[in-house]
Amino acid sequence: MSLSVDKVIDALLADTPDLVRWGGAVAKKLRTFNIALEGKSSGNANTDALTLADLTVQELVIAGLRDRSPILRECRIEAEEENGDLEVFNENGEYTIALDPIDGTKQFRDRTGNGYSVMIHLRDQSEVVFSLVYCPEDGPTGSWTLAYGETLKCGPDDTSVSAGECLKQMAPINIGQRPDSKKIYLIGFQTEDAANAKRVSEAGLEGFAPDETPGSIYPLLAKGDFCGSLIHSPNIYDYPVSKQIAKILGGNSVWVHNGEAVHFKETWMDDRASMLRLPGIVATADSDEKLKILVDLAKDWNPVRYND
Numbered sequence: 001m002s003l004s005v006d007k008v009i010d011a012l013l014a015d016t017p018d019l020v021r022w023g024g025a026v027a028k029k030l031r032t033f034n035i036a037l038e039g040k041s042s043g044n045a046n047t048d049a050l051t052l053a054d055l056t057v058q059e060l061v062i063a064g065l066r067d068r069s070p071i072l073r074e075c076r077i078e079a080e081e082e083n084g085d086l087e088v089f090n091e092n093g094e095y096t097i098a099l100d101p102i103d104g105t106k107q108f109r110d111r112t113g114n115g116y117s118v119m120i121h122l123r124d125q126s127e128v129v130f131s132l133v134y135c136p137e138d139g140p141t142g143s144w145t146l147a148y149g150e151t152l153k154c155g156p157d158d159t160s161v162s163a164g165e166c167l168k169q170m171a172p173i174n175i176g177q178r179p180d181s182k183k184i185y186l187i188g189f190q191t192e193d194a195a196n197a198k199r200v201s202e203a204g205l206e207g208f209a210p211d212e213t214p215g216s217i218y219p220l221l222a223k224g225d226f227c228g229s230l231i232h233s234p235n236i237y238d239y240p241v242s243k244q245i246a247k248i249l250g251g252n253s254v255w256v257h258n259g260e261a262v263h264f265k266e267t268w269m270d271d272r273a274s275m276l277r278l279p280g281i282v283a284t285a286d287s288d289e290k291l292k293i294l295v296d297l298a299k300d301w302n303p304v305r306y307n308d
Helices: 005-030 052-067 070-073 105-110 164-167 190-202 215-221 240-249 288-298
Strands: 076-079 095-103 117-123 128-135 143-148 150-155 183-187 206-208 228-232 254-255 269-270 276-277 280-285
Touching: 005 052, 005 070, 005 095, 005 117, 005 128, 005 143, 005 164, 052 070, 052 076, 052 095, 052 117, 052 280, 117 240, 128 215, 128 240, 143 164, 143 215, 150 190, 150 215, 150 240, 164 254, 183 190, 183 215, 190 206, 190 228, 190 269, 215 228, 228 240, 228 288, 240 254, 240 280, 254 276, 254 288
Parallel strands: 076 095, 183 206, 183 228
Antiparallel strands: 095 117, 117 128, 128 143, 143 150, 228 280, 254 280, 269 276
16 A cells, blocks of 8 residues: 555654654753764765764664654655664655754764754655754754745744644745846855856856855755755755755756756765665755756766765
């Protein structure tokens, strides 16, 4: 029998907001201590950052998914770290729950900004159907970004009510009134992030390297502060959320070498960073016109992440 995606989404809406909020509170507290760990060796600081908070938040959220609605165990689980009771989930499930316990770990660890987040999403092999991102220190109370169906919400947390109630009360984004930005977030080009961001600006958009991006890309994209991203071999724990947001906004994510919509049928294991990635360079934007600019610019760039 095929798994009902609507029932899985209902379970995620009911069960994950408080788990993610609790995880964010733990991360915010742990951030006040020296919790850096060794473990990844890609040579890129944005990728290799690992902390005790990553492991702790993942343990908490995975345990909650395990113990809440039984339907969630019928999904595959993909988590950026290796800890937690991962084996209880169905490795052959039609739908995949993906977790990034701390997205933006380098910024989190080095205390250079507050754009880190706890995030979870649900997808099949073609599309992302549910995304939830919690940024514990985005603004005075933290912020939420939520996407499912045609619904896109983004706004401040309200700890006077439950996480689920806060999201329920939050008004959806009015796409017609959303600002029309030209800002593009770039990451994954190793030492060339800044140079490629300049090339994006010269092509008519505005490129931003990771250290220049003022927060998490997901609320920035949802609210219209940014219009998309250009990512080399994006990992499958956080990037897919951008694809879903862009599609709701009227855009998409495509591979620059052929302009085809991104799917999740082909991945590769980046042993240096200990994470699964999509091949090649992926452009994401809130309109076809901006996607064309990115594709035309980057279609002949090197699709290989590591040159050694």
